[in-house]
Amino acid sequence: MTAAVDHKPTVRQTDAKPVLDVDGMSVEIRTINGTVRAVNDVSFTARRGETLALLGESGCGKSMTATALVGLLEPVADVVEGSATLGGVDLFQVGRAKRREMAGTELAIVFQDALTALNPLYTVGTQLAEPFRIHHNLSAKEAKRKAVDLMTRVGIPQPESRLNSYPHQFSGGMRQRLLIAMAVALNPSVLIADEPTTALDVTVQAQIMALLRDLRSEYDMAVVLITHDLALVAEEADRVAVMYAGNIIETGPVSEVFANPKHPYTKGLLNSVPVNARRGDDLKSIGGSPPDLQAIPEGCVYQARCPLAREVCTTTRPPLDTVQTGRKAACHFPEEVSNV
Amino acid sequence: MSSGIDLVPVKPTTAIVGEPGKKRAASKWFQMLLNDRVAAVAAAILGFVFLTAIFGPMLVGDLATKIDLDNSNQAPFTLAHGWANFLGTDPLGRSMLARLIVACQTTLSVAIPAVVISAIVGSAIGMWAGFYRGWRETVAMRVADVIMSFPSLLLAVVVLYVFSPSAANIVLVLAITRIPVYLRTARAESAELQSRLFVDAARTFGASASSIIFRHVLPIVLPTLLTVATLDFCYVMLAESSLSFLGIGIQPPDVSWGLMVSQGRTYLHTAWWLSFFPGLAIVITTVSATILAAWARIATDPAQRWRLTVPQKRLSRFAKTTKRI
Numbered sequence: 123m124t125a126a127v128d129h130k131p132t133v134r135q136t137d138a139k140p141v142l143d144v145d146g147m148s149v150e151i152r153t154i155n156g157t158v159r160a161v162n163d164v165s166f167t168a169r170r171g172e173t174l175a176l177l178g179e180s181g182c183g184k185s186m187t188a189t190a191l192v193g194l195l196e197p198v199a200d201v202v203e204g205s206a207t208l209g210g211v212d213l214f215q216v217g218r219a220k221r222r223e224m225a226g227t228e229l230a231i232v233f234q235d236a237l238t239a240l241n242p243l244y245t246v247g248t249q250l251a252e253p254f255r256i257h258h259n260l261s262a263k264e265a266k267r268k269a270v271d272l273m274t275r276v277g278i279p280q281p282e283s284r285l286n287s288y289p290h291q292f293s294g295g296m297r298q299r300l301l302i303a304m305a306v307a308l309n310p311s312v313l314i315a316d317e318p319t320t321a322l323d324v325t326v327q328a329q330i331m332a333l334l335r336d337l338r339s340e341y342d343m344a345v346v347l348i349t350h351d352l353a354l355v356a357e358e359a360d361r362v363a364v365m366y367a368g369n370i371i372e373t374g375p376v377s378e379v380f381a382n383p384k385h386p387y388t389k390g391l392l393n394s395v396p397v398n399a400r401r402g403d404d405l406k407s408i409g410g411s412p413p414d415l416q417a418i419p420e421g422c423v424y425q426a427r428c429p430l431a432r433e434v435c436t437t438t439r440p441p442l443d444t445v446q447t448g449r450k451a452a453c454h455f456p457e458e459v460s461n462v
Numbered sequence: 463m464s465s466g467i468d469l470v471p472v473k474p475t476t477a478i479v480g481e482p483g484k485k486r487a488a489s490k491w492f493q494m495l496l497n498d499r500v501a502a503v504a505a506a507i508l509g510f511v512f513l514t515a516i517f518g519p520m521l522v523g524d525l526a527t528k529i530d531l532d533n534s535n536q537a538p539f540t541l542a543h544g545w546a547n548f549l550g551t552d553p554l555g556r557s558m559l560a561r562l563i564v565a566c567q568t569t570l571s572v573a574i575p576a577v578v579i580s581a582i583v584g585s586a587i588g589m590w591a592g593f594y595r596g597w598r599e600t601v602a603m604r605v606a607d608v609i610m611s612f613p614s615l616l617l618a619v620v621v622l623y624v625f626s627p628s629a630a631n632i633v634l635v636l637a638i639t640r641i642p643v644y645l646r647t648a649r650a651e652s653a654e655l656q657s658r659l660f661v662d663a664a665r666t667f668g669a670s671a672s673s674i675i676f677r678h679v680l681p682i683v684l685p686t687l688l689t690v691a692t693l694d695f696c697y698v699m700l701a702e703s704s705l706s707f708l709g710i711g712i713q714p715p716d717v718s719w720g721l722m723v724s725q726g727r728t729y730l731h732t733a734w735w736l737s738f739f740p741g742l743a744i745v746i747t748t749v750s751a752t753i754l755a756a757w758a759r760i761a762t763d764p765a766q767r768w769r770l771t772v773p774q775k776r777l778s779r780f781a782k783t784t785k786r787i
Contacts (some may be wrong), residue, residue: 192665192666193665193666194662194665194666197596222668222669222670224668225665225666225667225668226666226667226668227668229666230666230667231663231666233659233661233662233663238658238659238660238662239659239660239662240660240663241660241664241678241682242679242763242764242765243681243682243762243763243764252664252667252669252677253667253668256667256668256669256670256673257667257668271544288764290763290764290765301663303665304663304667305667307667307668326617402598
């Protein structure tokens with residue numbers, strides 16, 4: 123098998139301190155047709171100075187995970203189990219005041235759509251100053267000065283004059299920079315980036331990812347990168363957690379997981395990246411479609427599309443077990459995956 | 463804090479339209495007003511109406527109550543009976559012009575407080591209800607429904623019969639009956655806004671609910687509420703005139719535009735000017751307020767503001783010609 127992208131030559135050592143520890147988190151959505159489990163028993167840790175990628179296709183629960191962590195779940199959705207420990211505090215148990223205090227200073231998020239994430243009525247200077255005004259009680263003038271620093275930091279040219287511009291006067295890439303600036307304003311320990319570059323073209327995407335990387339090392343943040351882009355994960359992430367139908371089905375260092383996947387779904391994803399494809403060739407894909415969240419089968423969530431599926435897969439759900447040092451996979455036959 | 467970001471040639475940002483530069487904010491707004499001629503005229507008229515309301519009664523207060531039965535129901539547009547009677551006289555021979563000026567103060571001192579109070583109370587409750595949704599929304603909306611389904615004139619009649627029909631009571635009754643209008647508008651907009659991404663973004667860096675309402679909801683709802691308020695201004699003036707007509711509104715010898723309209727109604731076939739001029743005053747004031755509100759709507763929207771930075775005829779503004787810009 124060939125991976126689509128070059129792997130980083132060195133794997134970062136996992137001696138970094140874990141800052142965010144998510145343990146057994148489940149999110150349920152109440153619908154007219156009953157309760158749907160959108161995220162099921164998800165556990166991961168994010169470490170300082172490291173990027174963890176949550177990888178998965180649309181509707182697999184990766185964004186829902188992020189939304190639950192930053193406390194923006196719609197009223198119909200609830201975290202029903204599990205904990206997320208950040209700075210010694212469980213995000214799901216903590217009181218509202220403390221939660222607000224942590225917002226921005228401990229945990230921040232960069233949204234995908236930068237235009238709608240900025241208020242169209244305020245100049246960007248005012249908006250960038252808002253976190254400082256809320257948390258540090260700075261005067262408008264001081265906060266504006268901080269905003270200029272931030273804009274310089276995220277690479278917006280002529281920050282003093284752009285301070286009084288409105289969001290619609292910026293390009294998509296610049297807007298994303300502004301969002302990132304707002305997110306890192308208060309120096310959070312964990313930065314969640316929810317598909318930060320999906321709406322951008324490839325060159326701008328590279329710039330934004332470079333910026334995130336720089337900020338990560340400068341502020342010693344943990345970055346949780348939520349994406350469906352395999353190449354982006356291979357480029358940017360240190361570790362990856364692959365999600366399918368609300369479950370994490372494989373985790374481990376990116377280079378190892380991509381070089382030698384231990385779950386047939388990961389393998390299928392990697393195989394579907396066109397390599398050396400010629401015009402007229404059929405593109406490889408995983409047959410079938412993800413299960414309806416209302417009717418997740420007993421047993422393995424991936425059984426319907428899995429080439430390795432057999433009797434046991436339909437009755438017993440494989441736990442996320444260690445398959446190698448630092449690697450886990452939720453498959454009954456992890457050793458056979460390389461034969462697929 | 464210079465960085466190690468490899469600044470790969472940064473994509474040039476979109477053209478900066480209407481860059482404010484160092485100009486003072488006040489003069490910027492004034493320039494935008496001048497660029498919209500119709501709005502400028504409306505502002506001038508409103509300014510004139512306000513000045514009349516404040517200073518007019520001091521100048522012509524005596525004339526408005528001076529009865530001169532020899533000159534009753536004189537037709538307007540002639541100086542034969544003196545400049546004060548240029549707009550005609552009423553059945554008691556009082557100067558229409560002077561009465562209009564005095565009535566201007568009474569009318570505005572009832573209509574403006576009533577509109578302001580109902581707008582502030584209604585929008586505050588509406589935004590609060592829409593932002594939190596849930597039981598707050600349900601309670602607020604049901605109360606609004608109750609107020610709306612109860613005939614407002616009946617409410618006014620009951621209240622004003624029980625209490626004395628003073629200006630303060632009239633303001634209060636009118637304010638209460640108009641609260642649901644703002645409440646419903648504000649709730650609908652706020653309920654939509656609270657699910658917007660920039661509100662979520664504000665939450666993720668710890669903005670409190672009240673600061674989100676003030677900083678992110680109110681500024682966006684405000685232009686709509688302003689438009690509703692200017693339209694309601696007209697309604698309140700007419701409601702006050704109905705109350706006056708029923709004898710529980712403004713009490714003679716005080717006079718308001720609405721009262722003048724209803725008093726003149728009995729003379730419509732012989733002396734049209736008795737109702738026409740106060741009616742015209744109501745229309746001109748309301749239309750001016752509406753035009754100014756429409757201007758304010760554009761001027762407060764950063765994405766639309768450019769329309770007011772290019773001087774051009776109002777009509778061509780919405781035409782699809784890019785030539786002028």
